[in-house]
Amino acid sequence: MNSAPSLAPEIRPIAGRDLIPLLAGLAIAVAPHALRSAWWLGVLTLALYLWRAAATSRRGILPSSGLLLAVAAFAVLGVWLEYRALFGRTPGIALLVLFSGLKLLESRNQRDAAAVVFLTWFLAITNFLYTQSIPTALGMCAAVAASVAALVGFAAPRRAPRANLRTAALLLAQALPAAALLFMLFPRIQGPLWGLPQDAYAGLSGLSDSMAPGNISRLTLSDAIAFRVEFERETPRRRLLYWRGPVLWDFDGRTWRLGSPGFAELAPPRGGARHDYAVLLEAHNRNWLFALETPASLPPRARYLDDGQIVTLAPLRTRTRYEMTSVTEAEPDAREEAHNLRRALRLPPGFNPRARALARSWRESSQNEPAADAGVLARAIEFFRRERLQYTTEPPLLGRDAVDEFLYETRAGFCEHFSSAFAFLMRAAGIPARVVTGYQGGDLNPVDGKFTVRQSDAHAWTEVYIRDRGWIRVDPTALSVPGRLDAGMARAVRAEDPLPLLLRPELEWLRELRYNWEALTHQWNLWVLGYNPERQRELMSWIGMRDADWLELASTLFALLGAFVAALLLWSLGRFARPDPAQATWELFCRKLRARGVARAPHEGPRDYSERAAGALPAAGEAIHRIGALYIALRYGRARPPAALAELRRRVRELQFG
Amino acid sequence: MALRVELKNWFYGFTPPEQGAIVLGHRRVYIVPSRLGLLFGAALAILLVGSINYALSLGFALTFLLAGMGLAGMVQTARNLAQLEVRAGRADPVFAGEAAQFRLGLVNSARHDRPEILLRHLASGAQRTADVGAASSAETALAVPAARRGWLPLGRVMLETRFPLGLFRAWSYVEPDSRCLVYPRPEPGALPPPAPSAQTGGVRAHAQGSDDFSGLRAYQPSDSPRHVAWKSVARSDLMLTKQFAGEAVAELWLDLQDAPASLGIERRLSRLAGWVLAAERAGARYGLRLPGAVLEPGRGEAQRAACLEALALFEAR
Numbered sequence: 001m002n003s004a005p006s007l008a009p010e011i012r013p014i015a016g017r018d019l020i021p022l023l024a025g026l027a028i029a030v031a032p033h034a035l036r037s038a039w040w041l042g043v044l045t046l047a048l049y050l051w052r053a054a055a056t057s058r059r060g061i062l063p064s065s066g067l068l069l070a071v072a073a074f075a076v077l078g079v080w081l082e083y084r085a086l087f088g089r090t091p092g093i094a095l096l097v098l099f100s101g102l103k104l105l106e107s108r109n110q111r112d113a114a115a116v117v118f119l120t121w122f123l124a125i126t127n128f129l130y131t132q133s134i135p136t137a138l139g140m141c142a143a144v145a146a147s148v149a150a151l152v153g154f155a156a157p158r159r160a161p162r163a164n165l166r167t168a169a170l171l172l173a174q175a176l177p178a179a180a181l182l183f184m185l186f187p188r189i190q191g192p193l194w195g196l197p198q199d200a201y202a203g204l205s206g207l208s209d210s211m212a213p214g215n216i217s218r219l220t221l222s223d224a225i226a227f228r229v230e231f232e233r234e235t236p237r238r239r240l241l242y243w244r245g246p247v248l249w250d251f252d253g254r255t256w257r258l259g260s261p262g263f264a265e266l267a268p269p270r271g272g273a274r275h276d277y278a279v280l281l282e283a284h285n286r287n288w289l290f291a292l293e294t295p296a297s298l299p300p301r302a303r304y305l306d307d308g309q310i311v312t313l314a315p316l317r318t319r320t321r322y323e324m325t326s327v328t329e330a331e332p333d334a335r336e337e338a339h340n341l342r343r344a345l346r347l348p349p350g351f352n353p354r355a356r357a358l359a360r361s362w363r364e365s366s367q368n369e370p371a372a373d374a375g376v377l378a379r380a381i382e383f384f385r386r387e388r389l390q391y392t393t394e395p396p397l398l399g400r401d402a403v404d405e406f407l408y409e410t411r412a413g414f415c416e417h418f419s420s421a422f423a424f425l426m427r428a429a430g431i432p433a434r435v436v437t438g439y440q441g442g443d444l445n446p447v448d449g450k451f452t453v454r455q456s457d458a459h460a461w462t463e464v465y466i467r468d469r470g471w472i473r474v475d476p477t478a479l480s481v482p483g484r485l486d487a488g489m490a491r492a493v494r495a496e497d498p499l500p501l502l503l504r505p506e507l508e509w510l511r512e513l514r515y516n517w518e519a520l521t522h523q524w525n526l527w528v529l530g531y532n533p534e535r536q537r538e539l540m541s542w543i544g545m546r547d548a549d550w551l552e553l554a555s556t557l558f559a560l561l562g563a564f565v566a567a568l569l570l571w572s573l574g575r576f577a578r579p580d581p582a583q584a585t586w587e588l589f590c591r592k593l594r595a596r597g598v599a600r601a602p603h604e605g606p607r608d609y610s611e612r613a614a615g616a617l618p619a620a621g622e623a624i625h626r627i628g629a630l631y632i633a634l635r636y637g638r639a640r641p642p643a644a645l646a647e648l649r650r651r652v653r654e655l656q657f658g
Numbered sequence: 659m660a661l662r663v664e665l666k667n668w669f670y671g672f673t674p675p676e677q678g679a680i681v682l683g684h685r686r687v688y689i690v691p692s693r694l695g696l697l698f699g700a701a702l703a704i705l706l707v708g709s710i711n712y713a714l715s716l717g718f719a720l721t722f723l724l725a726g727m728g729l730a731g732m733v734q735t736a737r738n739l740a741q742l743e744v745r746a747g748r749a750d751p752v753f754a755g756e757a758a759q760f761r762l763g764l765v766n767s768a769r770h771d772r773p774e775i776l777l778r779h780l781a782s783g784a785q786r787t788a789d790v791g792a793a794s795s796a797e798t799a800l801a802v803p804a805a806r807r808g809w810l811p812l813g814r815v816m817l818e819t820r821f822p823l824g825l826f827r828a829w830s831y832v833e834p835d836s837r838c839l840v841y842p843r844p845e846p847g848a849l850p851p852p853a854p855s856a857q858t859g860g861v862r863a864h865a866q867g868s869d870d871f872s873g874l875r876a877y878q879p880s881d882s883p884r885h886v887a888w889k890s891v892a893r894s895d896l897m898l899t900k901q902f903a904g905e906a907v908a909e910l911w912l913d914l915q916d917a918p919a920s921l922g923i924e925r926r927l928s929r930l931a932g933w934v935l936a937a938e939r940a941g942a943r944y945g946l947r948l949p950g951a952v953l954e955p956g957r958g959e960a961q962r963a964a965c966l967e968a969l970a971l972f973e974a975r
Contacts, residue, residue, distance in 0.1 A: 111694070114694055114697075114824065115697075118697070118698070118701040121701065121705065121720070121724065122701075122704075122705070124720060125705055125708065125709070125714070125716075125717050125720055125721075128712075128714045128716040128717050128720075129712060129714070132714065132715060132716045136716075137716055137719075140716075140720065144720065144723065144724070148727065148823075151823050151824060152821075152822045152823065154824055155774060155820055155821045155822055155823060155824040156773040156774050156821050156822065158773070158774075158789060159771075159773045159774075159789070163771070164822075167734075167822050168822075171727050171730050171731055171734065171822060171823070172723070172727055174726070174727075174730035174733075175723055175724075175725075175726030175727035175729070175730050176723070176726065177726070178722070178725065178726030178729050178730070179719065179722040179723040179725070179726040182718075182722035182725060182726065183718060183719055183722050186718070186722065188710075188718075189710050317713065318713045528715055528716070528719065529715040529716070530715070531715055532713070532715075561729070564729070565729055565732070565733060568729075568730060568733045569684075569733050569736070569737070572733055572734065572737040572770075573684060573737060573740055573741065602677055602678030602679070603678075
């Protein structure tokens with residue numbers, strides 16, 4: 001018998017078949033967290049899950065609430081000892097992960113288990129705080145599918161699990177159009193709504209606001225993408241690709257730090273070649289936007305600083321897309337404030353006596369030349385070309401007089417050593433100089449034709465101010481190691497130095513694969529992850545809703561969602577077996593007779609009915625008998641000749657009652 | 659009062675009782691979120707606020723996927739009931755105090771199955787759950803307690819489902835034209851003596867020795883199993899019934915008058931019902947005499963049913 005006494009979900013116990021998808025979904029959602037956090041957390045959570053599974057297979061040995069409370073107390077204590085906090089992102093998620101195991105052990109009926117399903121979704125979404133990559137998205141889709149299958153299982157406990165799984169898949173497939181509508185049209189608000197925990201953006205990498213020896217070389221061992229660029233027309237030559245970032249003014253003998261630039265109007269540069277491009281910048285939790293030197297336009301809501309940096313008012317905590325125009329090989333701008341030039345000459349006293357002596361000698365020997373500053377610069381450039389300092393990603397440690405040691409003892413360093421030494425020498429020789437950090441180069445992805453700039457392309461160079469000409473870029477690394485600009489870092493460093501995996505020349509095929517993957521990821525970043533209030537506005541104006549406010553968006557959304565539900569309803573109600581044509585014709589016949597006052601009783605078969613109708617309407621008696629016989633033959637007979645159906649139709653159509 | 663009934667009929671979309679097969683048109687199917695559904699909504703709201711706060715694009719995507727799933731689930735819950743056909747079947751007579759088994763057929767002409775359809779009898783709270791396969795039918799029976807003799811109409815039945823997600827509850831009411839005959843609760847009591855009453859003309863020829871075996875005859879469905887000649891059935895396949903001399907004598911008249919008047923009419927009817935069962939068990943021929951109705955003596959299932967029905971429907975003046 002396919003019917004049974006019913007149990008309300010509040011008292012229906014969790015069966016093993018319910019537990020399988022429930023545990024599967026939970027495990028998938030928790031696994032990335034377990035790998036990220038302390039090892040004991042993952043082990044303890046897994047033990048709690050297994051405990052629950054064992055309790056189901058051997059009936060009712062669930063722990064008492066006292067024991068559960070004890071386990072919970074130990075878990076909270078453990079999290080406190082591990083992180084020294086209970087709130088904040090990482091400890092909060094650790095607690096949530098442990099709580100999922102405890103809740104599972106506490107769940108006895110299906111209503112409790114539904115709460116575990118909701119918990120699975122929370123845990124799934126917290127993964128996106130760490131990464132929103134395609135694999136993570138796919139994994140969490142699997143977790144959601146499993147948990148939905150569990151939910152369907154609770155609603156239909158006697159149905160085959162495979163049928164329930166199919167229903168879950170169908171539900172998720174049907175959800176896709178609505179989800180897409182909501183994703184595009186739901187009025188987006190730029191977060192955050194409240195203060196975020198201190199550690200919310202830990203782990204975002206990129207350039208920092210200071211430069212000490214070792215800073216940048218550590219960064220360059222990372223393959224992580226800094227930003228991707230799409231040039232509208234041809235790509236500039238690689239040696240011109242200087243992506244300008246923070247400008248460092250103040251030197252304390254070891255570390256270079258940001259100055260205090262003011263906001264300025266962007267003066268369009270003269271000369272050079274114009275390039276239009278769009279940048280998709282990864283979140284780096286700082287205010288800088290990177291642009292090709294020299295910028296000629298500003299993205300909306302960005303500010304220009306008088307030392308040539310482009311900044312936003314809030315740190316970039318999401319992937320950001322902006323459009324830029326830059327001019328390469330532009331003529332420098334000669335205007336500069338006097339106080340800035342004074343700042344660009346300041347040096348801490350008592351450092352690097354040999355470098356100071358060298359700078360003094362350059363100044364003295366060019367004393368009599370008409371353009372003394374240019375002469376000093378020429379001598380400095382000549383010095384770096386001649387000295388052949390070594391380029392290495394593993395620079396030796398330096399002591400107090402870092403510039404002296406680099407120039408005369410170790411003679412090997414990374415771009416931060418080169419630029420720091422050069423700027424120091426220039427200042428010592430009386431020429432204003434500053435250090436510019438950013439990225440140099442990048443590589444073209446042949447799959448989608450876009451430029452990828454990685455953290456391994458991080459670079460530092462210098463700018464010197466020559467009177468009547470302005471700030472001029474000098475890249476001391478390129479002077480000493482000419483190959484750095486054209487061939488990239490891989491060719492420039494010594495063979496035994498460590499390189500990021502992807503820069504190793506022997507892994508060509510891996511690079512191929514990576515190009516394809518990154519092209520896909522770029523589209524993902526651009527269209528899925530980069531979809532923000534701004535892109536929503538763009539999309540809206542593209543479909544003809546200029547300046548749509550949230551009310552318009554919401555009403556459009558509701559209208560479309562309503563249409564979606566109606567369409568789904570019509571589709572699912574319309575999927576019924578069509579009545580067979582003989583049946584339809586017979587029903588038409590019954591309606592015709594009812595109009596003449598001979599209605600078919602619900603219990604009356606076709607033979608009795610046509611018998612009775614023929615008696616009541618003798619003028620059409622013969623036709624009625626024939627129709628009854630035809631219908632019976634078509635409906636119940638073994639052979640169903642098409643000719644009989646045609647005759648039935650004709651006779652019913654032509655039925656006259658005299 | 660009449661207006662209220664009419665308003666209710668209009669609201670529920672039908673006028674009871676309904677004849678024949680009842681198709682649950684989608685206008686008759688109501689749907690609201692269940693308690694779990696409300697919790698689901700709250701969970702979605704939290705997920706959404708979190709996604710906004712941390713600007714999580716995939717958080718939005720996941721939240722919206724779940725919201726879309728909720729919508730699809732709502733449609734599927736309604737679909738699980740809509741266009742379902744309910745057919746009331748026969749309900750066999752029962753004695754008062756037992757449960758009347760109202761058979762209900764569910765016919766699914768759709769190409770999808772309809773699991774977990776809960777049928778609840780509103781008046782008594784009796785309920786069953788049925789699963790109906792794709793393009794097939796299922797039969798279930800609601801056990802409705804029969805308290806009093808007479809006709810017991812089925813009354814209103816609610817069909818409810820929460821499939822597939824349990825987030826929504828869809829329901830519909832039907833009131834099929836189905837009723838069950840309820841016999842009086844039989845009260846055990848000693849049979850009245852087989853009164854040699856005036857009508858039968860006293861003792862017949864073989865009045866004595868009612869246990870005297872007098873031969874075999876062909877079995878009739880109404881024969882008591884105690885009289886079947888099992889030994890001969892074992893030998894051949896022929897069902898034969900033993901005949902006893904003097905059977906004709908054990909002819910009883912069960913009369914309402916014979917039941918003690920002090921019991922009250924219902925208990926007297928119960929006593930009579932008890933007598934009918936006892937007489938049938940004893941294999942006697944018996945007749946029933948009620949004010950305004952007389953059933954000639956007879957024997958077997960048909961006689962028993964006729965007598966009990968007369969008792970069930972007896973109306974005291």
